[in-house]
Amino acid sequence: MTLRWFFILSLLISLTSCIEIIDDLSLNEDGSGTFKYNINLSSSKVKINSLLALDSLDGKRVPSLEEISEKFNNVVDLLRTKEGISEVTFSADYNNYIFKLKCDFSSLSALQNAIHEVIKSENGNKSLPELEETWLTFEEDKLVRSIPQITVQKAKEINTEDRALLKNGSYTSITRFYKEVDQCENDRCVVSKNRMAVMLRTDPYSLTQNPNLLDNAIYLVASN
Amino acid sequence: MKVLIASIMALFSSFAFSQSSAALVPKQAFSVFSINNVNLLQKISLDELVKYEFMEELQQELFDGSTSGKTLKDSGIDFDQKLNIFFGRDDAFEVAGFSFGIDNTTQLFEVFDDFQKSESNYSGVDFYVSYFNRIAVKGNTGVLFRVTPNMETVNAMTDSIWYARGNDWPWSELDETLEIIEGLGKPEEVGPDPEAIEFFDEMEIEENTSTPIENKELPVADEDPTEKTYYELLDSVELVLQEQYLKAVCDDLFQNGDNLLSNSPQFKEQIAHTSESVFFLDNSKTFRKTNDFSFVQSLYPGFYRSLEELYTGNVILGDLFINENSVNLKLNAQYGEELGSVYASMTDTKFDKNVFKYISEDNSAFFTYHVNLRQAYDQMYDIFHPLLEKEAEKSYSFSSRLMLMELLDELMNKDAIFGTYKGSMFGTYDGIQKVKTQKFVFDYDEETFEYTEKEVEAEEDMPIFTLGFSTERTEIPEIILRHAERTEESCRKEGEYWVFDKAILNAAPMYITVQNGLFIVTNNESLVKNHIDGYGSKSLDKSLMKKAKKSGFIYGHADLSKAIENVPRELFDDEENEMMDVIRGKSGRVEFSSSQTSNRETSFDLVYDFTDVQDDAGTYILDLINSLYVISK
Structure with missing residues (x-):
């Protein structure tokens, strides 16, 4: 059985020429925080609407909007049940195809565990080796973050022609802190003028080619 | 001698x-x-x-x-x-x-x-x-x-044997289970197992499934193990x-x-042809054997026989000729005289030359279709009225239908209806163009990297189509359009045309105008903004106009290199794509025309001229046969 959740993601990504993704992590001093994940497909709505009007594509049944909506809601409901996760909200604009997920977490490990468990559950409760790794750590004013390998690997399963279309999209990773940022290791990263946030941008295609593009270690100004 | x-x-x-x-x-x-x-x-x-x-x-x-x-x-x-x-x-x-x-x-x-x-x-x-x-x-x-x-026969026969053996309703155990579940107040649990709805994976079929659905609660005839279950009986009946x-x-x-x-005799005559391939489709048998008419057959055998007589002799015969740089499909539709009289009346009409004004010389494909629905209606009435009248003597239901038919004929304003929609139409496909849409972008604040959504104009690729219908009562569609303008937020009038925002795929506008005796629906902005009176000197090539006029009730022309290649696959379902795949990747010209329609037959001619031979002729034959099969199935 393949990962159903990622089938939807793959479907949406592969069938649209322009996708905008923002992952936005805000970290509090006690290690808790807020995680937001936004997907914007509004620039491909003609294509998505025409696809959704079809019964099948390349031999696969095209799910209806109701089915997609139900699936999203199930995943969100599942996330709500995870330990250390609270205030989960999900909004979906099916006119413009903009999806926004937001949740609070008690710790970074709680967030990772929750995501891990949701994906595992969507994978028929089978564990995936790609999920065993840690992609977020915060110790002694240093945050190390990367993109979960599963995202990149699943994106690679999209056929070459469709994957090339991902060059038109953008992937933005934002990390916000409770105090100022001193420096970061990734040369591409930009620090906000108020120095409380860091942004890294690339296109989804480049990310599938080099999963380490958004890897970063961010150092905060040392506490007095 | x-x-x-x-x-x-x-x-x-x-x-x-x-x-x-x-x-x-x-x-x-x-x-x-x-x-x-x-x-x-x-x-x-x-x-x-x-x-x-x-x-x-x-x-x-x-x-x-x-x-x-x-x-x-x-x-x-x-x-x-x-x-x-x-x-x-x-x-x-x-x-x-x-x-x-x-x-x-x-x-x-x-x-x-x-x-x-x-x-x-x-x-x-x-x-x-x-x-x-x-x-x-x-x-x-x-x-x-x-x-x-x-399978209907198999099921009916199985049921008959099952009940004759003194068995109960075979699904009674299932009914009891449903009742118990409903009694527990968990109706949501009734229904397919969510795991069975694997729309995310490839569709499972009987042949490839690794987890066939098991009927755990098979209806059992009785406690005697030698007695067949319902399913066993069904299999036996099917086999016999x-x-x-x-x-x-x-x-x-x-x-x-x-x-x-x-x-x-038609098949015998057709099979003797020496063309590369011949095609035979007996529509009279299709009519008889389709299940849609089975209820008419059983309830109203007299009326069914009359319909059957109407369809007698209704066959389509075809010949496929493969030449060095062209493929020619000739079809001959034959029918009985009565049905033929309807077709002949329907196609006995003058070509509406106004349609040429709205077909651009740069079109990728177009068709014209001219029929006279008023004449077809009158002829149909003359044929069906006596049929219903005959049945009305014996059946209350037919008598009601006859009354309804007569009343409608008397009361409806046929001049207005058939003046508004005469039956003639044209369509063009003008390739893929960029159309204006709206999209959202995230706007970042440099100070904090907080972001807000902003709606901006965008462009997306869209196939451009125009459809036009001949009308002599232009005021009637305008009544509806004025109403839409008053009541629909997305509808507004701009000059001589109406715009319906986001009417196409919830993203792109559609334009409607009534000009020169034509009701035109299009997503071609340039047509309504720059060519509302027609393309003038930039309209269709004169030689093509002549061919379209000379043809019978239908004519179509497509430049394949422009028409098919750029059409996004995503806009069509698998079956439609399969038909288009026949000519995808090939260049050339497809022309479809019909002869004048007589009381007995209409001939159709499809010519596909190609400039380059990419496949061998055998592949062309199989591709075309497959398309015909998909269409006729």
Whole structure:
């Protein structure tokens, strides 16, 4: 059985020429925080609407909007049940195809565990080796973050022609802190003028080619 | 002398047909694709052949590893004989297969190696069986076929036996389970297992599933283990009926000489053609055998017989000619005189020249269609009124229908209705263009990287279509458009046209205008903004105008390099894409025209001129046969 959740993601990504993704992590001093994940497909709505009007594509049944909506809601409901996760909200604009997920977490490990468990559950409760790794750590004013390998690997399963279309999209990773940022290791990263946030941008295609593009270690100004 | 020549010809044709593979096409067949020049197919690999949809009825157990890397040439098939692919349906069963000439029986069964020889009750005929498929070999001809009983008959017969044995409603246990669940107040649990709705994975079918759905609660006849369950009984009935129908088909073919050739003079005449491929579709049989009319047949047999008479002689015959740089498909639609009189009245109309104004010289494809619905209505009324009148004497239901028909005819304003929609129309496809849409972008604050959504203009690729309908009552569609303008937020009038925002795929605008006696619907912004009175000197090429006018009720033209290549696959479903794949990647011109319609026939001519030959002629034949099969299925 393949990962159903990622089938939807793959479907949406592969069938649209322009996708905008923002992952936005805000970290509090006690290690808790807020995680937001936004997907914007509004620039491909003609294509998505025409696809959704079809019964099948390349031999696969095209799910209806109701089915997609139900699936999203199930995943969100599942996330709500995870330990250390609270205030989960999900909004979906099916006119413009903009999806926004937001949740609070008690710790970074709680967030990772929750995501891990949701994906595992969507994978028929089978564990995936790609999920065993840690992609977020915060110790002694240093945050190390990367993109979960599963995202990149699943994106690679999209056929070459469709994957090339991902060059038109953008992937933005934002990390916000409770105090100022001193420096970061990734040369591409930009620090906000108020120095409380860091942004890294690339296109989804480049990310599938080099999963380490958004890897970063961010150092905060040392506490007095 | 004439008698002598006729006798020799009759003797010759009888000899020729007795030896031909066409004599193995069952009489129940209503569609037959016959390939005369089988040599064209020599290069086609068997693996390629079985991918065609017209082979699907047979391919499940037919071709396995034994065909790998082999072509038809290696299959023992005689290329001097015709290959006839047929599909038929009777009240009781379906029969599908193909008949062919045999050159080398040993080679044939090296390919069809799953088939095992079985007993034959017919002298001079050998039978080979693989699951539900059979090959019958008679001399140097063979037929591979499958007979499938109509499941409605199987179900009805099973039910009858089941109840006659004193059994209860077979699904009563299921009903009890449902009642218990409802009683527990958990109606949401009734329904398919969510795991069964695997719309995210490839669709599971009976053949590929690794987890077949098990019927844990089979209805049981009684406690006696020797008694058959409902499903066992169903299987038995199906098997018995299959044997019975199989025998009927074989008796006809191998004992009585009762086949399509001896039953249909049109098929006999058509199969004698020497074109590369011929096509036969008996619409009168399609009419009789479709289940849509079965209720009419059982409830109103008299009326059904009248309808049947109307459809008698309704066949479509086709010839496919393959030339060096063109493929020509000639179709001849034949029908009975009464139905023909409707078609003839319908097409007896003057061409509306205004349509040419709105077909640009740069179009990728266009069609014109001109009919007179008013005349067709009057003719239909004259035909159906006596039929209903006859039935109304015997049936209250028909009497009501007759009254309704007469009242409508008296009360409705036919001048207004058929003046608004006369029946003539045109359509153009103007390729893919960028259309204006809206999208959202995230706008970042440099200070904090907080972001907000902002709606901005965008452009997306969209196929550009125009449809126009001839009307002489322009004020009537305008009544509706003015109402839409007042009540629909997305509708507004701009100059001489109406705009419906986001009307197409919830993203792009659609424009409607009423000009020069035409009601025009388009998503071509340039047409309504810059060419509201027509394209003028930039309208359709004069030679094409002449052809369209000269044609019968329909004419179509497409420049393939412009028309098909740029059409996004995503806009069409798998079946439509399959038909378009026939001409995808090829350049050239497709022209479709019809003859004038008479009371007995209309002819159609499809010419495909190509400038470059990318596939061999055999592939063209199979592609076209497949398209015809998909359309006629």
